[in-house]
Amino acid sequence: xxxxxxxxxxxxxxxxxxxxxxxxxxxxxxxxxxxxxxxxxxxxxxxxxxxxxxxxxxxxxxxxxxxxxxxxxxxxxxxxxxxxxxxxxxxxxxxxxxxxxxxxxxxxxxxxxxxxxxxxxxxxxxxxxxxxxxxxxxxxxxxxxxxxxxxxxxxxxxxxxxxxxxxxxxxxxxxxxxxxxxxxxxxxxxxxxxxxxxxxxxxxxxxxxxxxxxxxxxxxxxxxxxxxxxxxxxxxxxxxxxxxxxxxxxxxxxxxxxxxxxxxxxx
Amino acid sequence: xxxxxxxxxxxxxxxxxxxxxxxxxxxxxxxxxxxxxxxxxxxxxxxxxxxxxxxxxxxxxxxxxxxxxxxxxxxxxxxxxxxxxxxxxxxxxxxxxxxxxxxxxxxxxxxxxxxxxxxxxxxxxxxxxxxxxxxxxxxxxxxxxxxxxxxxxxxxxxxxxxxxxxxxxxxxxxxxxxxxxxxxxxxxxxxxxxxxxxxxxxxxxxxxxxxxxxxxxxxxxxxxxxxxxxxxxxxxxxxxxxxxxxxxxxxxxxxxxxxxxxxxxxxxxxxxxxxxxxxxxxxxxxxxxxxxxxxxxxxxxxxxxxxxxxxxxx
Numbered sequence: 001x002x003x004x005x006x007x008x009x010x011x012x013x014x015x016x017x018x019x020x021x022x023x024x025x026x027x028x029x030x031x032x033x034x035x036x037x038x039x040x041x042x043x044x045x046x047x048x049x050x051x052x053x054x055x056x057x058x059x060x061x062x063x064x065x066x067x068x069x070x071x072x073x074x075x076x077x078x079x080x081x082x083x084x085x086x087x088x089x090x091x092x093x094x095x096x097x098x099x100x101x102x103x104x105x106x107x108x109x110x111x112x113x114x115x116x117x118x119x120x121x122x123x124x125x126x127x128x129x130x131x132x133x134x135x136x137x138x139x140x141x142x143x144x145x146x147x148x149x150x151x152x153x154x155x156x157x158x159x160x161x162x163x164x165x166x167x168x169x170x171x172x173x174x175x176x177x178x179x180x181x182x183x184x185x186x187x188x189x190x191x192x193x194x195x196x197x198x199x200x201x202x203x204x205x206x207x208x209x210x211x212x213x214x215x216x217x218x219x220x221x222x223x224x225x226x227x228x229x230x231x232x233x234x235x236x237x238x239x240x241x242x243x244x245x246x247x248x249x250x251x252x253x254x255x256x257x258x259x260x261x262x263x264x265x266x267x
Numbered sequence: 268x269x270x271x272x273x274x275x276x277x278x279x280x281x282x283x284x285x286x287x288x289x290x291x292x293x294x295x296x297x298x299x300x301x302x303x304x305x306x307x308x309x310x311x312x313x314x315x316x317x318x319x320x321x322x323x324x325x326x327x328x329x330x331x332x333x334x335x336x337x338x339x340x341x342x343x344x345x346x347x348x349x350x351x352x353x354x355x356x357x358x359x360x361x362x363x364x365x366x367x368x369x370x371x372x373x374x375x376x377x378x379x380x381x382x383x384x385x386x387x388x389x390x391x392x393x394x395x396x397x398x399x400x401x402x403x404x405x406x407x408x409x410x411x412x413x414x415x416x417x418x419x420x421x422x423x424x425x426x427x428x429x430x431x432x433x434x435x436x437x438x439x440x441x442x443x444x445x446x447x448x449x450x451x452x453x454x455x456x457x458x459x460x461x462x463x464x465x466x467x468x469x470x471x472x473x474x475x476x477x478x479x480x481x482x483x484x485x486x487x488x489x490x491x492x493x494x495x496x497x498x499x500x501x502x503x504x505x506x507x508x509x510x511x512x513x514x515x516x517x518x519x520x521x522x523x524x525x526x527x528x529x530x531x532x533x534x535x536x537x538x539x540x541x542x543x544x545x546x547x548x549x550x551x552x553x554x555x556x557x558x559x560x561x562x563x564x565x566x567x568x569x570x571x572x573x574x575x576x577x578x579x580x581x
Binding site: 018021022025026029032033036037097100101102104105107108109110111112266267 | 302336339340341342343359362363365366367369373374375377378382385386387389390391392413429433
């Protein structure tokens, strides 16, 4: 017996094929919708590419202590891009849909909420993969970066994990931030967080007191996972980074759940 | 294909209980809904019977949207029970038999009309065919347009299509013709009548009393969270004091006041206006007594007057 306003599952009379079809359609249209929103799709794919072309390509021949700067920046901007896709796609997108009453219509329909959430998450992952693939192509073609197939596959894997983690953060933001402030607030969180995690400039070039912020930020841990693939990571163990990221995701999901249920009870 | 397989497939599904003709499709029983200190619904009870069009009328803040949200399972009552098809409105099975058109919906502008329909149709087990939906909602020519590119009337038609695309048995229309021109409004009424003729139950809220008068089999008037009047449009109109008889006659005002069921007599220079609940008896009597009676006009009170009278009284 359902006790909340959202439909958790489909009626017994519909089969798994029917459910799968809903998930696929929901995902397909969510992705199409995001792609067609040029203000989102062009910016979210364009900015990381632009930054990488400006700063990464310029450093194609720079090495410091065995680290190829252009390759280091590929890792950093890949994270920057996929995190932006998740936060803006879901944080701003969901907040807008909540405010517009669109979500109310879907909640009144037999659509299972899991299909909607899955579609949002899958679209964030799709955009993340697109961004990272384009960046990797540019890096290899123009940045003089040498990337093995294994490294690329690992990058795409970390991209998927990171997209899911930050999709959960986007979900929480959409629930607590009013829709018309969403873009501004997401920017205020996303940009400083990216900077302080060393996504643009490695943290060792920052003043010491700023460096201390990094381990507290989930973006730092994601970027370290990415950089570890190239052997450029810090001294912390991989499992420590994974644990922090997973813990962060669970925290975001837990808080979202609580806030959603509190909203439901007031409805 | 073996006959037994065919026979099995044509057996009716045991999962969906058949609704008897007299059993209500949806009920709200003694619903109270509080938002903090505000009481939105105060002991509200109503029932929707199969195949009827019911108009829910009431001034702003009366509780119409709250009542619909409870029936749609978007909101839970503070006390009382809401049931749709005999079950919890929040269950997935119930939702497959319900469609809705809500007034504050700004749906995604970046999807085409046919894409919106495709998505919504996929939620339901037995949706209508795309051709059928296009025909009923008159979406020919705009299927490939992005929702954001549609005119107001086209958007309303698309939202209406989303309400019935799953072939539901119960449809909620919250102010369906807001902002439409006369032609589009009449066209939508035709579409609503068509759906009702197919046996669907429709609950609509509206501020256009002409719409309620024209479409509804039954009107429920609510104010301050309670039902204050319920009945057919004719009954509601009659309840506000009777019909108006206007004519030129030489009968005196005093005589007219003595006729049965007359509530007021207003003579003017050109004619006399008599209000009576039993208009036929009064007219018969007047025609008998005055052969020179002319310019006879018998009008029902406007639904607006009845509505205002009811809501001001409560």
